[in-house]
Amino acid sequence: TLQDRLQATFRNLRGKGRLSDADIDATVREIRLALLEADVNLAVVKEFTAAVRDQARGAELSQALNPAQQIIKIVNAQLVEVLGGQARQLRFAKTPPTVIMLAGLQGSGKTTLAGKLSLWLRQRGHTPMLVAADLQRPNAVNQLQIVGQRAGVPVFAPEPGNGVGDPVAVARAAMDEARRKLYDTVIVDTAGRLGVDAELMAQAADIRDAVHPDEILFVVDAMIGQDAVNTANAFAEGVGFDGVVLSKLDGDARGGAALSIAKVTGKPIMFASNGEALTDFDLFHPDRMASRILDLGDLLTLIEQAERTFDVEQSRQAADKLMAGGDFGLDDFLQQMQAVRKMGPMSKILGMMPGMGQMKDVIENIDEREIDHIEAIIYSMTPAERANPDILNGSRRARIAQGSGMQVSDVNGLVNRFKETRKMMQQMGRGGGIPGMPGMPG
Numbered sequence: 001t002l003q004d005r006l007q008a009t010f011r012n013l014r015g016k017g018r019l020s021d022a023d024i025d026a027t028v029r030e031i032r033l034a035l036l037e038a039d040v041n042l043a044v045v046k047e048f049t050a051a052v053r054d055q056a057r058g059a060e061l062s063q064a065l066n067p068a069q070q071i072i073k074i075v076n077a078q079l080v081e082v083l084g085g086q087a088r089q090l091r092f093a094k095t096p097p098t099v100i101m102l103a104g105l106q107g108s109g110k111t112t113l114a115g116k117l118s119l120w121l122r123q124r125g126h127t128p129m130l131v132a133a134d135l136q137r138p139n140a141v142n143q144l145q146i147v148g149q150r151a152g153v154p155v156f157a158p159e160p161g162n163g164v165g166d167p168v169a170v171a172r173a174a175m176d177e178a179r180r181k182l183y184d185t186v187i188v189d190t191a192g193r194l195g196v197d198a199e200l201m202a203q204a205a206d207i208r209d210a211v212h213p214d215e216i217l218f219v220v221d222a223m224i225g226q227d228a229v230n231t232a233n234a235f236a237e238g239v240g241f242d243g244v245v246l247s248k249l250d251g252d253a254r255g256g257a258a259l260s261i262a263k264v265t266g267k268p269i270m271f272a273s274n275g276e277a278l279t280d281f282d283l284f285h286p287d288r289m290a291s292r293i294l295d296l297g298d299l300l301t302l303i304e305q306a307e308r309t310f311d312v313e314q315s316r317q318a319a320d321k322l323m324a325g326g327d328f329g330l331d332d333f334l335q336q337m338q339a340v341r342k343m344g345p346m347s348k349i350l351g352m353m354p355g356m357g358q359m360k361d362v363i364e365n366i367d368e369r370e371i372d373h374i375e376a377i378i379y380s381m382t383p384a385e386r387a388n389p390d391i392l393n394g395s396r397r398a399r400i401a402q403g404s405g406m407q408v409s410d411v412n413g414l415v416n417r418f419k420e421t422r423k424m425m426q427q428m429g430r431g432g433g434i435p436g437m438p439g440m441p442g
Protein backbone atom coordinates (compact mmCIF):
# COMPACT_ATOMS: atom_id res chain seq x y z
CA THR A 1 0.00 0.00 0.00
CA LEU A 2 0.96 3.63 -0.26
CA GLN A 3 1.28 3.79 3.49
CA ASP A 4 3.84 1.02 3.49
CA ARG A 5 5.80 2.46 0.61
CA LEU A 6 5.86 5.89 2.18
CA GLN A 7 6.91 4.42 5.51
CA ALA A 8 9.87 2.94 3.66
CA THR A 9 10.63 6.33 2.16
CA PHE A 10 10.44 7.81 5.63
CA ARG A 11 12.95 5.32 6.93
CA ASN A 12 15.39 6.39 4.24
CA LEU A 13 14.86 10.00 5.07
CA ARG A 14 15.09 9.67 8.80
CA GLY A 15 17.91 11.69 10.18
CA LYS A 16 18.17 13.92 7.15
CA GLY A 17 17.85 17.52 8.13
CA ARG A 18 16.39 19.03 5.01
CA LEU A 19 14.34 18.36 1.93
CA SER A 20 16.66 17.57 -0.94
CA ASP A 21 15.29 17.59 -4.48
CA ALA A 22 15.81 13.84 -4.58
CA ASP A 23 13.77 13.39 -1.38
CA ILE A 24 11.01 15.46 -2.86
CA ASP A 25 11.05 13.60 -6.14
CA ALA A 26 10.97 10.19 -4.45
CA THR A 27 8.03 11.12 -2.29
CA VAL A 28 6.17 12.87 -5.07
CA ARG A 29 6.61 9.76 -7.22
CA GLU A 30 4.85 7.66 -4.59
CA ILE A 31 2.04 10.18 -4.26
CA ARG A 32 1.67 10.21 -8.02
CA LEU A 33 1.22 6.45 -8.11
CA ALA A 34 -1.28 6.59 -5.30
CA LEU A 35 -3.36 9.18 -7.09
CA LEU A 36 -3.34 7.20 -10.32
CA GLU A 37 -4.36 4.09 -8.41
CA ALA A 38 -7.22 6.08 -6.92
CA ASP A 39 -8.42 6.86 -10.46
CA VAL A 40 -7.45 10.47 -10.51
CA ASN A 41 -7.26 11.83 -14.03
CA LEU A 42 -3.70 11.85 -15.41
CA ALA A 43 -3.69 15.52 -16.36
CA VAL A 44 -4.91 16.39 -12.89
CA VAL A 45 -2.24 14.21 -11.31
CA LYS A 46 0.49 15.91 -13.31
CA GLU A 47 -0.62 19.38 -12.39
CA PHE A 48 -1.16 18.39 -8.80
CA THR A 49 2.21 16.76 -8.27
CA ALA A 50 3.98 19.65 -9.97
CA ALA A 51 2.29 22.04 -7.56
CA VAL A 52 3.28 19.87 -4.61
CA ARG A 53 6.87 19.71 -5.81
CA ASP A 54 7.04 23.49 -6.09
CA GLN A 55 5.58 23.95 -2.67
CA ALA A 56 7.84 21.37 -1.11
CA ARG A 57 10.91 23.04 -2.60
CA GLY A 58 9.86 26.38 -1.25
CA ALA A 59 8.72 25.03 2.09
CA GLU A 60 9.95 26.40 5.36
CA LEU A 61 11.69 23.64 7.21
CA SER A 62 9.65 22.33 10.07
CA GLN A 63 11.50 21.21 13.13
CA ALA A 64 8.82 18.79 14.13
CA LEU A 65 8.57 16.81 10.91
CA ASN A 66 11.01 14.94 8.78
CA PRO A 67 11.18 15.74 5.06
CA ALA A 68 8.79 13.08 3.85
CA GLN A 69 6.27 13.97 6.51
CA GLN A 70 6.49 17.55 5.43
CA ILE A 71 5.69 16.61 1.87
CA ILE A 72 2.76 14.46 2.96
CA LYS A 73 1.47 17.37 4.91
CA ILE A 74 1.75 19.64 1.88
CA VAL A 75 0.06 17.01 -0.29
CA ASN A 76 -2.78 16.61 2.13
CA ALA A 77 -3.34 20.33 2.51
CA GLN A 78 -3.24 20.74 -1.25
CA LEU A 79 -5.75 17.93 -1.72
CA VAL A 80 -8.15 19.45 0.76
CA GLU A 81 -7.76 22.75 -1.00
CA VAL A 82 -8.40 21.28 -4.45
CA LEU A 83 -11.41 19.43 -3.12
CA GLY A 84 -12.87 22.74 -2.17
CA GLY A 85 -11.63 23.57 1.31
CA GLN A 86 -14.75 24.19 3.32
CA ALA A 87 -17.89 22.72 1.75
CA ARG A 88 -20.05 25.37 0.13
CA GLN A 89 -23.58 25.82 1.45
CA LEU A 90 -26.70 25.67 -0.69
CA ARG A 91 -27.76 29.04 -2.01
CA PHE A 92 -31.36 29.81 -1.22
CA ALA A 93 -33.38 32.14 -3.41
CA LYS A 94 -34.28 35.55 -2.03
CA THR A 95 -37.84 34.92 -3.13
CA PRO A 96 -38.93 31.32 -2.53
CA PRO A 97 -39.15 28.76 -3.84
CA THR A 98 -35.49 27.85 -4.15
CA VAL A 99 -35.14 25.55 -7.15
CA ILE A 100 -32.63 22.74 -7.09
CA MET A 101 -32.27 20.73 -10.27
CA LEU A 102 -30.49 17.37 -10.37
CA ALA A 103 -28.58 16.25 -13.43
CA GLY A 104 -26.43 13.24 -14.16
CA LEU A 105 -26.22 9.89 -15.90
CA GLN A 106 -28.79 7.17 -15.38
CA GLY A 107 -27.99 5.22 -12.26
CA SER A 108 -25.79 7.96 -10.83
CA GLY A 109 -28.12 8.28 -7.87
CA LYS A 110 -30.27 11.33 -8.68
CA THR A 111 -33.60 9.96 -7.54
CA THR A 112 -32.10 8.58 -4.35
CA LEU A 113 -30.42 11.91 -3.75
CA ALA A 114 -33.70 13.77 -4.33
CA GLY A 115 -35.14 11.84 -1.39
CA LYS A 116 -32.09 12.33 0.79
CA LEU A 117 -31.81 16.03 0.08
CA SER A 118 -35.52 16.61 0.67
CA LEU A 119 -35.34 14.87 4.03
CA TRP A 120 -32.19 16.80 4.93
CA LEU A 121 -33.95 20.07 4.07
CA ARG A 122 -37.11 19.10 5.91
CA GLN A 123 -35.08 18.32 9.02
CA ARG A 124 -33.69 21.84 8.78
CA GLY A 125 -37.07 23.49 8.78
CA HIS A 126 -37.61 23.76 5.04
CA THR A 127 -40.72 22.74 3.15
CA PRO A 128 -39.47 20.97 0.05
CA MET A 129 -41.41 19.50 -2.82
CA LEU A 130 -40.08 16.87 -5.20
CA VAL A 131 -40.75 17.04 -8.92
CA ALA A 132 -40.79 13.96 -11.12
CA ALA A 133 -39.37 15.26 -14.38
CA ASP A 134 -37.87 11.92 -15.36
CA LEU A 135 -40.46 10.47 -17.69
CA GLN A 136 -37.90 8.39 -19.53
CA ARG A 137 -37.91 5.26 -17.43
CA PRO A 138 -41.25 3.56 -16.91
CA ASN A 139 -40.80 3.27 -13.19
CA ALA A 140 -39.03 6.54 -12.50
CA VAL A 141 -42.07 8.48 -11.28
CA ASN A 142 -43.10 5.68 -9.00
CA GLN A 143 -39.58 5.43 -7.57
CA LEU A 144 -39.60 9.12 -6.71
CA GLN A 145 -43.04 8.79 -5.10
CA ILE A 146 -41.79 6.00 -2.86
CA VAL A 147 -38.72 8.00 -1.91
CA GLY A 148 -40.85 11.08 -1.22
CA GLN A 149 -43.18 9.10 0.99
CA ARG A 150 -40.27 7.80 3.04
CA ALA A 151 -38.89 11.30 3.38
CA GLY A 152 -42.31 12.70 4.25
CA VAL A 153 -42.10 15.13 1.34
CA PRO A 154 -44.79 15.72 -1.32
CA VAL A 155 -44.07 14.66 -4.88
CA PHE A 156 -45.36 16.50 -7.90
CA ALA A 157 -45.94 13.90 -10.60
CA PRO A 158 -47.38 14.14 -14.07
CA GLU A 159 -51.14 13.76 -14.28
CA PRO A 160 -53.56 14.58 -17.03
CA GLY A 161 -53.38 18.36 -17.20
CA ASN A 162 -49.82 18.47 -15.91
CA GLY A 163 -48.31 17.57 -19.22
CA VAL A 164 -48.09 13.80 -19.32
CA GLY A 165 -45.07 12.70 -21.29
CA ASP A 166 -43.49 16.14 -21.40
CA PRO A 167 -40.98 16.72 -18.58
CA VAL A 168 -40.67 20.42 -19.40
CA ALA A 169 -44.42 20.94 -19.03
CA VAL A 170 -44.36 18.96 -15.78
CA ALA A 171 -41.54 21.09 -14.44
CA ARG A 172 -43.39 24.27 -15.34
CA ALA A 173 -46.63 23.07 -13.73
CA ALA A 174 -44.64 22.07 -10.64
CA MET A 175 -43.37 25.61 -10.24
CA ASP A 176 -46.92 26.95 -10.29
CA GLU A 177 -47.92 24.40 -7.68
CA ALA A 178 -44.94 25.25 -5.45
CA ARG A 179 -45.76 28.95 -5.53
CA ARG A 180 -49.42 28.29 -4.87
CA LYS A 181 -48.76 26.00 -1.93
CA LEU A 182 -45.79 27.99 -0.64
CA TYR A 183 -43.20 25.24 -0.70
CA ASP A 184 -39.86 26.91 -0.07
CA THR A 185 -37.70 24.49 -2.04
CA VAL A 186 -38.35 22.55 -5.22
CA ILE A 187 -36.13 19.62 -6.10
CA VAL A 188 -36.38 18.59 -9.74
CA ASP A 189 -35.41 15.01 -10.54
CA THR A 190 -34.47 14.57 -14.19
CA ALA A 191 -33.84 11.70 -16.56
CA GLY A 192 -30.42 10.32 -17.38
CA ARG A 193 -29.04 7.99 -20.00
CA LEU A 194 -26.38 5.41 -19.60
CA GLY A 195 -23.98 7.55 -21.56
CA VAL A 196 -23.74 11.17 -22.51
CA ASP A 197 -26.46 11.84 -25.06
CA ALA A 198 -27.31 14.97 -27.04
CA GLU A 199 -31.07 14.57 -26.86
CA LEU A 200 -30.98 14.06 -23.15
CA MET A 201 -28.75 17.05 -22.68
CA ALA A 202 -31.15 19.19 -24.69
CA GLN A 203 -34.06 18.01 -22.54
CA ALA A 204 -32.19 18.86 -19.34
CA ALA A 205 -31.38 22.30 -20.75
CA ASP A 206 -35.07 22.83 -21.56
CA ILE A 207 -36.10 21.88 -18.04
CA ARG A 208 -33.44 24.23 -16.73
CA ASP A 209 -34.85 27.10 -18.81
CA ALA A 210 -38.37 26.33 -17.59
CA VAL A 211 -37.59 26.33 -13.86
CA HIS A 212 -34.61 28.71 -13.58
CA PRO A 213 -32.77 26.69 -10.95
CA ASP A 214 -30.89 28.42 -8.13
CA GLU A 215 -28.64 25.38 -7.97
CA ILE A 216 -28.00 22.71 -10.57
CA LEU A 217 -26.35 19.77 -8.88
CA PHE A 218 -24.42 17.30 -10.96
CA VAL A 219 -24.75 13.87 -9.37
CA VAL A 220 -21.90 11.49 -10.07
CA ASP A 221 -21.20 7.95 -9.00
CA ALA A 222 -17.88 7.83 -7.14
CA MET A 223 -17.23 4.41 -8.63
CA ILE A 224 -17.24 5.76 -12.19
CA GLY A 225 -13.48 6.24 -12.27
CA GLN A 226 -11.68 7.67 -15.26
CA ASP A 227 -14.85 8.51 -17.15
CA ALA A 228 -15.90 11.01 -14.53
CA VAL A 229 -14.04 13.89 -16.09
CA ASN A 230 -15.51 13.40 -19.56
CA THR A 231 -18.99 13.03 -18.17
CA ALA A 232 -18.61 16.08 -15.98
CA ASN A 233 -17.31 18.11 -18.90
CA ALA A 234 -20.21 17.02 -21.07
CA PHE A 235 -22.73 18.06 -18.43
CA ALA A 236 -20.91 21.30 -17.76
CA GLU A 237 -21.19 22.14 -21.41
CA GLY A 238 -24.66 20.74 -22.11
CA VAL A 239 -26.55 21.91 -19.02
CA GLY A 240 -24.07 23.63 -16.78
CA PHE A 241 -24.01 22.98 -13.06
CA ASP A 242 -23.15 24.83 -9.87
CA GLY A 243 -22.11 22.02 -7.58
CA VAL A 244 -21.31 18.34 -7.51
CA VAL A 245 -22.79 15.55 -5.44
CA LEU A 246 -20.71 12.42 -5.08
CA SER A 247 -22.81 9.31 -4.67
CA LYS A 248 -21.99 5.75 -3.66
CA LEU A 249 -19.09 6.75 -1.51
CA ASP A 250 -19.91 3.72 0.59
CA GLY A 251 -18.46 1.60 -2.22
CA ASP A 252 -14.81 0.66 -2.26
CA ALA A 253 -13.75 3.18 -4.88
CA ARG A 254 -11.10 5.50 -3.53
CA GLY A 255 -12.91 8.38 -5.17
CA GLY A 256 -10.13 9.91 -7.19
CA ALA A 257 -12.84 10.90 -9.64
CA ALA A 258 -13.95 13.46 -7.11
CA LEU A 259 -10.61 15.16 -7.17
CA SER A 260 -10.61 15.20 -10.95
CA ILE A 261 -14.09 16.67 -11.21
CA ALA A 262 -13.49 19.37 -8.66
CA LYS A 263 -10.25 20.33 -10.34
CA VAL A 264 -11.38 20.12 -13.97
CA THR A 265 -14.74 21.87 -13.61
CA GLY A 266 -13.79 24.22 -10.81
CA LYS A 267 -17.15 23.46 -9.19
CA PRO A 268 -17.40 22.58 -5.52
CA ILE A 269 -18.42 19.16 -4.30
CA MET A 270 -21.27 20.01 -1.99
CA PHE A 271 -22.75 16.75 -0.76
CA ALA A 272 -21.72 13.16 -0.35
CA SER A 273 -24.10 10.25 -0.58
CA ASN A 274 -22.91 7.09 1.05
CA GLY A 275 -25.56 4.41 1.12
CA GLU A 276 -29.03 3.42 0.04
CA ALA A 277 -30.81 4.68 3.15
CA LEU A 278 -32.22 8.20 3.09
CA THR A 279 -30.02 9.25 5.96
CA ASP A 280 -26.79 8.08 4.29
CA PHE A 281 -26.05 11.61 3.26
CA ASP A 282 -23.99 14.53 4.48
CA LEU A 283 -22.28 17.70 3.50
CA PHE A 284 -19.08 16.88 1.66
CA HIS A 285 -15.97 16.91 3.85
CA PRO A 286 -12.82 17.59 1.81
CA ASP A 287 -10.50 16.49 4.61
CA ARG A 288 -12.15 13.08 4.85
CA MET A 289 -12.04 12.72 1.09
CA ALA A 290 -8.36 13.63 1.00
CA SER A 291 -7.57 10.92 3.56
CA ARG A 292 -9.60 8.49 1.55
CA ILE A 293 -7.84 9.27 -1.71
CA LEU A 294 -4.38 9.09 -0.22
CA ASP A 295 -5.35 6.37 2.21
CA LEU A 296 -2.98 7.87 4.73
CA GLY A 297 -5.11 7.84 7.86
CA ASP A 298 -2.44 6.52 10.20
CA LEU A 299 0.37 8.53 8.72
CA LEU A 300 -1.57 11.75 9.01
CA THR A 301 -2.35 10.95 12.60
CA LEU A 302 1.32 10.39 13.25
CA ILE A 303 2.18 13.66 11.59
CA GLU A 304 -0.32 15.49 13.77
CA GLN A 305 1.11 13.78 16.82
CA ALA A 306 4.62 14.65 15.82
CA GLU A 307 3.61 18.27 15.53
CA ARG A 308 1.93 18.18 18.89
CA THR A 309 5.00 16.56 20.29
CA PHE A 310 6.87 19.57 19.13
CA ASP A 311 5.03 21.47 21.85
CA VAL A 312 7.05 19.36 24.23
CA GLU A 313 10.14 20.81 22.68
CA GLN A 314 8.74 24.26 23.33
CA SER A 315 7.90 23.48 26.90
CA ARG A 316 11.44 22.20 27.25
CA GLN A 317 12.66 25.60 26.16
CA ALA A 318 10.42 27.15 28.77
CA ALA A 319 12.00 24.83 31.29
CA ASP A 320 15.44 25.94 30.12
CA LYS A 321 14.48 29.47 30.99
CA LEU A 322 13.25 28.35 34.37
CA MET A 323 16.54 26.61 34.97
CA ALA A 324 18.45 29.71 34.14
CA GLY A 325 16.44 31.45 36.84
CA GLY A 326 17.00 28.47 39.10
CA ASP A 327 13.41 27.89 40.21
CA PHE A 328 12.38 24.66 38.57
CA GLY A 329 9.67 23.24 40.82
CA LEU A 330 7.44 20.20 40.96
CA ASP A 331 4.75 21.99 38.97
CA ASP A 332 7.19 22.33 36.08
CA PHE A 333 8.24 18.74 36.56
CA LEU A 334 4.62 17.62 36.30
CA GLN A 335 4.02 19.80 33.29
CA GLN A 336 6.95 18.18 31.52
CA MET A 337 5.65 14.77 32.35
CA GLN A 338 2.19 15.63 31.05
CA ALA A 339 3.65 17.04 27.87
CA VAL A 340 5.44 13.77 27.30
CA ARG A 341 2.29 11.83 27.97
CA LYS A 342 0.37 13.92 25.46
CA MET A 343 2.62 12.49 22.79
CA GLY A 344 0.57 9.31 22.65
CA PRO A 345 2.09 6.10 21.36
CA MET A 346 5.52 7.48 21.79
CA SER A 347 7.80 4.83 20.49
CA LYS A 348 6.10 5.07 17.11
CA ILE A 349 6.32 8.80 16.87
CA LEU A 350 9.78 9.26 18.20
CA GLY A 351 11.24 6.93 15.65
CA MET A 352 9.94 9.30 13.03
CA MET A 353 11.11 12.50 14.59
CA PRO A 354 14.35 14.05 13.52
CA GLY A 355 17.04 13.51 16.11
CA MET A 356 14.73 11.79 18.53
CA GLY A 357 15.44 8.19 17.68
CA GLN A 358 17.88 7.81 20.52
CA MET A 359 15.28 8.92 23.06
CA LYS A 360 13.06 6.07 22.08
CA ASP A 361 14.39 3.53 24.53
CA VAL A 362 14.16 5.87 27.48
CA ILE A 363 10.63 6.85 26.70
CA GLU A 364 9.42 3.35 26.06
CA ASN A 365 10.16 2.68 29.71
CA ILE A 366 7.62 5.16 31.00
CA ASP A 367 4.74 3.42 32.61
CA GLU A 368 1.49 5.30 32.07
CA ARG A 369 0.24 4.29 35.52
CA GLU A 370 3.36 5.67 37.05
CA ILE A 371 2.54 9.07 35.62
CA ASP A 372 -0.89 8.87 37.24
CA HIS A 373 0.76 8.20 40.57
CA ILE A 374 3.15 11.08 40.16
CA GLU A 375 0.24 13.34 39.33
CA ALA A 376 -1.66 12.23 42.41
CA ILE A 377 1.31 12.90 44.66
CA ILE A 378 2.09 16.32 43.25
CA TYR A 379 -1.55 17.37 43.38
CA SER A 380 -1.57 16.52 47.09
CA MET A 381 1.14 19.07 47.77
CA THR A 382 0.64 22.69 48.69
CA PRO A 383 1.80 25.31 46.19
CA ALA A 384 4.68 26.15 48.51
CA GLU A 385 5.78 22.53 48.60
CA ARG A 386 5.59 22.22 44.83
CA ALA A 387 7.61 25.36 44.32
CA ASN A 388 10.24 24.36 46.84
CA PRO A 389 10.36 20.61 47.49
CA ASP A 390 13.32 21.12 49.83
CA ILE A 391 10.83 21.96 52.59
CA LEU A 392 9.32 18.47 52.42
CA ASN A 393 10.06 17.05 55.86
CA GLY A 394 8.82 13.75 57.24
CA SER A 395 5.44 14.94 58.45
CA ARG A 396 4.69 16.72 55.18
CA ARG A 397 5.62 13.59 53.26
CA ALA A 398 3.32 11.47 55.41
CA ARG A 399 0.46 13.89 54.84
CA ILE A 400 1.03 13.86 51.09
CA ALA A 401 1.18 10.07 50.99
CA GLN A 402 -2.10 9.93 52.84
CA GLY A 403 -3.73 12.52 50.60
CA SER A 404 -2.68 10.83 47.39
CA GLY A 405 -3.36 7.31 48.50
CA MET A 406 0.30 6.38 48.00
CA GLN A 407 3.06 5.18 50.29
CA VAL A 408 5.61 7.49 51.88
CA SER A 409 8.24 5.56 49.93
CA ASP A 410 6.49 6.58 46.69
CA VAL A 411 6.63 10.22 47.77
CA ASN A 412 10.29 9.84 48.62
CA GLY A 413 10.94 8.21 45.27
CA LEU A 414 9.30 11.05 43.43
CA VAL A 415 11.13 13.73 45.38
CA ASN A 416 14.45 12.01 44.70
CA ARG A 417 13.66 11.65 41.03
CA PHE A 418 12.70 15.29 40.87
CA LYS A 419 15.94 16.34 42.49
CA GLU A 420 17.97 14.27 40.06
CA THR A 421 16.12 15.78 37.14
CA ARG A 422 16.61 19.25 38.48
CA LYS A 423 20.30 18.61 38.92
CA MET A 424 20.52 17.23 35.40
CA MET A 425 18.74 20.23 34.01
CA GLN A 426 20.93 22.66 35.86
CA GLN A 427 23.99 20.93 34.49
CA MET A 428 22.63 21.10 31.01
CA GLY A 429 21.64 24.68 31.62
CA ARG A 430 25.26 25.47 32.40
CA GLY A 431 26.64 23.31 29.59
CA GLY A 432 24.28 24.82 27.06
CA GLY A 433 24.14 21.54 25.16
CA ILE A 434 21.01 19.98 23.83
CA PRO A 435 19.31 18.38 26.79
CA GLY A 436 17.38 15.19 26.68
CA MET A 437 13.76 15.04 27.61
CA PRO A 438 13.48 16.47 31.10
CA GLY A 439 11.27 15.12 33.77
CA MET A 440 11.86 11.61 32.61
CA PRO A 441 11.56 9.00 35.29
CA GLY A 442 14.73 7.00 35.44
Ligand code: GDP
Pocket (backbone or CB within 6 Å): 104, 105, 106, 107, 108, 109, 110, 111, 112, 113, 192, 247, 248, 249, 250, 251, 273, 274, 275, 276, 280
Ligand atom coordinates in the same frame (compact mmCIF):
# COMPACT_ATOMS: atom_id res chain seq x y z
P1 GDP B 1 -30.73 7.76 -10.97
O1 GDP B 1 -30.92 6.91 -12.16
O2 GDP B 1 -29.65 8.77 -11.19
O3 GDP B 1 -31.99 8.37 -10.48
O4 GDP B 1 -30.18 6.81 -9.82
P2 GDP B 1 -30.98 6.13 -8.62
O5 GDP B 1 -31.23 7.10 -7.55
O6 GDP B 1 -32.15 5.39 -9.15
O7 GDP B 1 -29.87 5.12 -8.09
C1 GDP B 1 -29.42 4.02 -8.87
C2 GDP B 1 -29.06 2.90 -7.94
O8 GDP B 1 -27.99 3.27 -7.08
C3 GDP B 1 -30.20 2.51 -7.01
O9 GDP B 1 -30.20 1.12 -6.86
C4 GDP B 1 -29.86 3.17 -5.70
O10 GDP B 1 -30.37 2.46 -4.60
C5 GDP B 1 -28.37 3.12 -5.73
N1 GDP B 1 -27.75 4.22 -4.97
C6 GDP B 1 -27.97 5.54 -5.08
N2 GDP B 1 -27.19 6.24 -4.24
C7 GDP B 1 -26.44 5.32 -3.59
C8 GDP B 1 -25.41 5.42 -2.59
O11 GDP B 1 -25.00 6.48 -2.12
N3 GDP B 1 -24.86 4.23 -2.17
C9 GDP B 1 -25.27 3.04 -2.67
N4 GDP B 1 -24.67 1.94 -2.21
N5 GDP B 1 -26.21 2.93 -3.59
C10 GDP B 1 -26.80 4.05 -4.06
Ligand code: MG
Pocket (backbone or CB within 6 Å): 110, 111, 112, 134, 140, 189, 190
Ligand atom coordinates in the same frame (compact mmCIF):
# COMPACT_ATOMS: atom_id res chain seq x y z
MG1 MG C 1 -33.83 8.47 -11.35
